[in-house]
Structure formats: structure tokens, C-alpha cells
Amino acid sequence: MYNKETQIIDEIMQLMVNKALTSGQKLPSENALAKKHNVPRMTVRNALTTLEERGYIYSVQGKGRFVKEKSMQIELHLTGKKSFTDKMEQLGYDLTTKNICCEKINYDEKMYRRLQADKDDSVYKIGRLRWIDDEPMAIHYSFVHAARFPSIAGDGPNITSMFAYYRKQGYHDFTSQKNVLSVTFPTEYEQKLLSCKRMVPLILVESDCLDADSKQVLEHTKILYRSDTFKYDISMDA
Amino acid sequence: MYNKETQIIDEIMQLMVNKALTSGQKLPSENALAKKHNVPRMTVRNALTTLEERGYIYSVQGKGRFVKEKSMQIELHLTGKKSFTDKMEQLGYDLTTKNICCEKINYDEKMYRRLQADKDDSVYKIGRLRWIDDEPMAIHYSFVHAARFPSIAGDGPNITSMFAYYRKQGYHDFTSQKNVLSVTFPTEYEQKLLSCKRMVPLILVESDCLDADSKQVLEHTKILYRSDTFKYDISMDA
DNA sequence: TCATCGTAACTTGTCGCCAAGTTGTTGTGT
DNA sequence: ACACAACAACTTGGCGACAAGTTACGATGA
Numbered sequence: 413m414y415n416k417e418t419q420i421i422d423e424i425m426q427l428m429v430n431k432a433l434t435s436g437q438k439l440p441s442e443n444a445l446a447k448k449h450n451v452p453r454m455t456v457r458n459a460l461t462t463l464e465e466r467g468y469i470y471s472v473q474g475k476g477r478f479v480k481e482k483s484m485q486i487e488l489h490l491t492g493k494k495s496f497t498d499k500m501e502q503l504g505y506d507l508t509t510k511n512i513c514c515e516k517i518n519y520d521e522k523m524y525r526r527l528q529a530d531k532d533d534s535v536y537k538i539g540r541l542r543w544i545d546d547e548p549m550a551i552h553y554s555f556v557h558a559a560r561f562p563s564i565a566g567d568g569p570n571i572t573s574m575f576a577y578y579r580k581q582g583y584h585d586f587t588s589q590k591n592v593l594s595v596t597f598p599t600e601y602e603q604k605l606l607s608c609k610r611m612v613p614l615i616l617v618e619s620d621c622l623d624a625d626s627k628q629v630l631e632h633t634k635i636l637y638r639s640d641t642f643k644y645d646i647s648m649d650a
Numbered sequence: 651m652y653n654k655e656t657q658i659i660d661e662i663m664q665l666m667v668n669k670a671l672t673s674g675q676k677l678p679s680e681n682a683l684a685k686k687h688n689v690p691r692m693t694v695r696n697a698l699t700t701l702e703e704r705g706y707i708y709s710v711q712g713k714g715r716f717v718k719e720k721s722m723q724i725e726l727h728l729t730g731k732k733s734f735t736d737k738m739e740q741l742g743y744d745l746t747t748k749n750i751c752c753e754k755i756n757y758d759e760k761m762y763r764r765l766q767a768d769k770d771d772s773v774y775k776i777g778r779l780r781w782i783d784d785e786p787m788a789i790h791y792s793f794v795h796a797a798r799f800p801s802i803a804g805d806g807p808n809i810t811s812m813f814a815y816y817r818k819q820g821y822h823d824f825t826s827q828k829n830v831l832s833v834t835f836p837t838e839y840e841q842k843l844l845s846c847k848r849m850v851p852l853i854l855v856e857s858d859c860l861d862a863d864s865k866q867v868l869e870h871t872k873i874l875y876r877s878d879t880f881k882y883d884i885s886m887d888a
Numbered sequence: 889t890c891a892t893c894g895t896a897a898c899t900t901g902t903c904g905c906c907a908a909g910t911t912g913t914t915g916t917g918t
Numbered sequence: 919a920c921a922c923a924a925c926a927a928c929t930t931g932g933c934g935a936c937a938a939g940t941t942a943c944g945a946t947g948a
Contacts, residue, residue: 418838418848425837441899454932457900462848466835473900474939487830490884591884592725595833595851595877597704599663600656610656610700613833613851613877617884639833639851646728646829646855646884679929692902695930711930712909 416451420459428468428479435481439469465611467640483641484545490591490646495575496542496552496635505544512605513539514568517555526620526632527557534558538568541605544641548606551636560630574621578630585624592618593644596636606638613639654689658697666706666717673719677707703849705878721879722783728829728884733813734780734790734873743782750843751777752806755793764858764870765795772796776806779843782879786844789874798868812859816868823862830856831882834874844876851877 427433440448445456460477463469471477488499500507517523517537529535535557542550554574558564561581571577575586596616603610615637621630665671678686683694698715701707709715726737738745755761755775767773773793780788792812796802799819809815813824834854841848853875859868 415838418841421848422837443899452933460900471900472940474898474941476899476940490886589885591886593831593882593884595853599660600653603656610659611849615833619885644831644884646831646882647827647857648728648829681929690903698930709930710910712911712928714910714929 416449416455417459417462420445420449420451420456421462424459424463425468433479435479437479439477439479441476462611465609467609467612483638484547485643486544486549486641487643487645488637490644495573496550497573497575500542500544506546508543508546509572510541510543511539511569511572512541512551513537514565514571516558516565523555523632527555527629529557529559534565536561536564536568538564538571538574540572549638549641551602551605553634553636555632555634556630560628574631574633578623583623583630586630587622587624589620589622589629590618594618595639598636602636606636608638608640615639615642615644617644654687654693655697655700658683658687658689658694659700662697662701663706671717673717675717677715677717679714700849703847705847705850721876722785723881724782724787724879725881725883726875728882733811734788735811735813738780738782744784746781746784747810748779748781749777749807749810750779750789751775752803752809754796754803761793761870765793765867767795767797772803774799774802774806776802776809776812778810787876787879789840789843791872791874793870793872794868798866812869812871816861821861821868824868825860825862827858827860827867828856832856833877836874840874844874846876846878853877853880853882 424433424439433439439445439460442453442456442460445460446453449456460469460471464471464477467483468480469477470480486503486505494502497507497509515537517535519531520535524531524533524535527535535555538554538556540552541548542552552574556564561567561577567577578586594616595613598606598608598610598612598614600610602614606612606614617635617637618633620632622628623630662671662677671677677683677698680691680694680698683698684691687694698707698709702709702715705721706718707715708718724741724743732740735745735747753775755773757769758773761773762769762771765773773795776792776794778790779786780790790812794802799805799815805815816824832854833851836844836846836848836850836852838848840852844850844852855873855875856871858870860866861868
């Protein structure tokens, strides 16, 4: 049962990888596949739904299922010195950024410790959504200590570039500390923001950004990249 | 519909993150959740099946669904000089390796180019499965040029450590080139090897390993890590 | 002959009901 | 009083039939 579903998934994935199935092309119907594989229609449906939720195909009732256009593929380079904005411009992409939130967070021990904040201090979360060539591609969250940026509550909703904001506050040189990459799935909210289905994994990169001079932690960042678009070049000589 | 499913998923994920739902604990039944959320049972079933396929819960017919034990969490460090074996030992884990395949691959332009092989040359794929504390955690594939290792066809099925093999062939110093990290889903075969469900994303790291002296490419590697276990510390000062 | 409308055949989407497994309670026998 | 068996109530698993949407073909009218 489970194996049959995955077999059908693997077979269709292979057809797409081999270019035997290209974007816009129609897949065989549920009944046709059920007959071909000698399995109940439900098995086929589960397999196809999985492909749909992974973002590879889309479904039109009464019409059929079709291969989606492939997302653009972007290779991010591991350099802590450049902002996401700079990297995208360097690669020739058209980047648009929109501020999506500025809110005070509840006490969180780990976060507060990283920001060197006391339990009674205020910590703000600034969120930006990034479009590349008109497609939402990444969510950036920055967490900052209000004692370090006293007007963050008022400024926050207008910030699109944290680096620009820090420069306005007198910081010029930045360094990055403790970059950890993991994989997660989008919440409903994130799905809406990124226009993706629930089984598209997100690459989560967490790090601290420091003022290069004083070694003070300026922000803790959480960046969510769509894994169907982004690869990460982690070569040491980047 | 789609939103309701994801909402239920998010709610249960939140309960697990908050420790309100811990391993071994029973989840509410399909009917209870359907009633609570005022949705058809099918909606709940889809949501729960999703959590199951992501590896968070398991299901026993007639009994209910239960929270799985959390996978061990391992943070890999970005150093090209150390083998996976060395890293795991250093971290204090009990690593077991088994050779799973040695086979000649079909011509693949990209692969052959990376290995500096001509179209008529032979390229072999050596696969190893890695257990940590008796749980399958990673699959390692090495691709080598037979002209560089003429006895690979005979030796290959017995290799568990490529570095050890290269040392026996007279290579002592290695460097890594072009490490690219991406995210993929396991095929049926990989699911069986890694004992994981089909929606557990895998972290795929591809790189070339070079002989430090001659700068010759010794192998192209593809490593598949379970993303529910591994995080990647990509800090530059690792 | 061509255009339009209706119907049948196809497609995906959903739901109710039955199947299969587990557990708890009640009744009966020792 | 205790043990065992049967049945009801619960659980997840699966399937057939119907719902909703699309397209193609055939019939009718101009």
C-alpha cells in the first residue's frame, strides 16, 4: 500500500527529471494510472496529492493534473558579509522587499540569551517578505533588543533593510556568528506568504549578526528560504 | 479545506513544540478532532496522515495515533578536512557503516565532467549506509573514475571508508571543492534504507574530494542526511 | 454546410458506510 | 470472588457511489 504509492510517486518524479514530462503537460488520469498499476484509485490519488503538495503538479477538477513550471533555481553563497539584497542584485535578480511585521515577542529564554537581554527587556521581531522576479521566495525575521535600538517599535514597521537601518544607527561593519541551517515545513501563514504548498520544505538559516567593532550582537535572524528554489553553496572558498 | 487541514497540522505541531504533547502520548481521535474543528473526518485524517508521513506520529489501527520519540539531534560542522566517521566519533556517537552497492553508472555528462572522465570511461558508484546508535541516519554515495582506481570494481563492494581506501592507494591529503547543499525527498529505496517516511526531507550535500597535492578529483560525493536528525552548522569560523 | 445546444463520457473531489483492529464492560460459570 | 467469553463502543483503514467540473460528439436548426 505505502510502497505502491511511493512507487507511483518515484515513477512520475523520474519522468519529470528525465524531461519526459515537461511543464504544462497533462498527467494520466487517476483511473488510467489505477488501471496501469493495478491498484485502487485511492492509492493513485494519494500519490498524486503528495506530488501536488510538494509543489510539482497542479490539479484542475474535471480536467486533470498538469506539471507545474519549475521554480527558478538560485544558488546562495555562504558569505556573512553581504546582505541578501546585495547577493540577489549581484546575481542579477530583481528583488522586492516588503515589511510584514513588527511586534514585541514574548519572553523566550534562548532568544533573550542570544541577544544579551534581561527577562524584563523588550525584544522586537521584524519580518520582511522577499520577492524575486515577482515571486515570493524568502521570509526574513530579525530579532533585536529594544535597549540597543530604542526607537525600534516606531521604526520597525517601515524597515525593509536591517543593514540600512543599522548603518543609520551608526554601525558600519558587521560579522556573522553561529550560522545553523536546518529544514522545516511552512505553517499556514508561511504558505500564504510564500505562495507554496504545505509539503515544500523550507531551508531555515539562523544566525547572529554582530557589530564587528564591539562584538555586540545586533540581531538574531531567522531566514526561511523555499527549498524548491534555493541551493546553498557551502564551499569554504566562496 | 486546505486551510483547515494545515491549521490542524499547525496546532498539533505547536502542541509538540510546546511539550504539551510528548513522545508516547496519544492524540485525540479522528472523530474527536473532527467534532472540535467542525470539519469532516476526512479533513482530520488528511492532516494526521501528513504528520505521520513527516515522521512525527505513528498510527495503530483500532488504538489511535501516538507521538513518536524525537530523533536524536546532531549538528554537523562544515569542515572539509574530516570524514563523516571522524566527526561522529569526535561527537561521541557510535557509528556503524555498511556498504550497500558498487555499480558502474551510465554515462552522465555532468558527473563525467566533474570526474574528468571521457565518455567511454567507466565510473563507479560506491554506496554506504550509516547508522548512528543503531539508527540509519545517512546514505553516502561516492563516484570514482575507474582509470584512477583500476581495481575499484573488485574492491568497491567491500569499502566502508573511502578515505581509508584512498590512503591505501597512496593519497594522504585531501581537500574539498564545491560543496552544495539542497533538499530532496527520499525515494522508496531510500525510505527503506533510512527507515523513514516519504515526507521526511533529506539534506543532500554534493561535493568533490580532491587530492591536495595534485589537485586531481578523487571522487564526487552525494550525501543524504535525514533532516529530522541533522542540522548543519555553516559558520565560517568552525 | 455550419453553428449551437444538449447529452454522454470523461475528469477530479467528497462523503457515507463498511472493514478491520482494540478495549472495556457485563454476564455467566466455576 | 475470580476468570473467561461475548458483545458493544471505540479506534483507524479502505472503498464504492455520488458530486462537481470539463470536453467532445451528435443531433437539430438555419
